[in-house]
Amino acid sequence: MSVMVGKPNSTDFEIIGPNNQVLDKKQMTNDITLQHGVLVSGTYSFCIINTNYMFEPKLISIYLWAYQKDSWSQYAMAINEPLDKLANMSAHMQKTDTNIGVIYTHLERMKRETFKDWLLIISNNRYVQNWSLIQCVVIIVSTVTQVVFVRRLFGGNESKLKGRPQA
Template sequence: MVKMTKLWLFLNVLFSIAWPEGWAEKVLGTETEEFDFDGLPGAQHEFKIEVGAGREECFYQKIVAGGKLHISFEVIYGGDMRLNIYLRNPVNRGVIDAVENKPDGVLMHHAQITGPYAICLDNSMSRMASKLVYVFLVTYVEEEWSRYRQEIEDVELTVSNFSASIQTVQESVKETLVHQAQSRMHIIKDWYLITGNNTYIQRWSICQCIVVMMCSGIQVYFVRRLFRGTNVTPTSKPRA
């Protein structure tokens, strides 16, 4: 019983990851009301059902040949907290497996026949009290589930490779942005250098032009001084 309980907890955790809790059937992450098990890796049902006093409630789950069925139940409240659960054959409705007069239990079956199997909750031993029962049901084909898991792993590997490529591209883009920023800084530096040189050359050229003009004026003045003469001598006599 301890091993069965551990297996039930393992399957509960496993399928709660693949199929989140909810009333609608979820197949490969998509909700569907009409479930066809053929070709799909598995299905999960998780619900609460009230079984009236002295009554039997049955529901059906289609299972393909070779599929595995796991059923676990627990009486939440009502009466003596005990219940019978039966798994019936899809052909003659004979009882395949049963848990009788217990507050909780686990049923497991490896289906040999394809068809709708009946899971019946029997509260006929209680004449006065109804009972609320929690039911967790899992059906899966082990080979299909292994294939589905392998496909998921392949997809994760592809996503990992794609993520690595994206990371490489992102690093290259960052390097390009850094290079562009450095180029812009060099352009600004060169612009200030060119502007400064232009201002320096303009001012130095103006100064040189002023010096040349002053030298020219002085030269003209002194040359004219050399050729300047008078018509009289210092004693006011006419020159010869």
């Protein structure tokens, strides 16, 4: 879980169990990783609390990966019973489980980096558009000002000489 936009230290994160009891509570940093074992089956809630800065925009990326380790060990036991050659199957499965976790973490990090790059591109585009608009306004104002001064410079003498012969 990570804060993509907004202040990272202004948010709390809670895991609430099926009996409405708070199982884990953490203060947010830029990136936070929680591992929590489930003792009772049921519906678990995740609560993101942003009371101090509730009118400030915030974007939080959450990645949830749930699996049952009991199923992995039961599967390993079922394979290891008939086959003596696969004595280290459990270690390989745990290593595979760890590698899958590393892959998911890497994918989440790449997704966050891509999103941060996209936000930077949007910000730079807005900056360039604003400065281009300001430069266009300055050019138009300076052009109009030059035209007015040049007309005054060359146009003022014609009205005085009307009706009089020029020498």
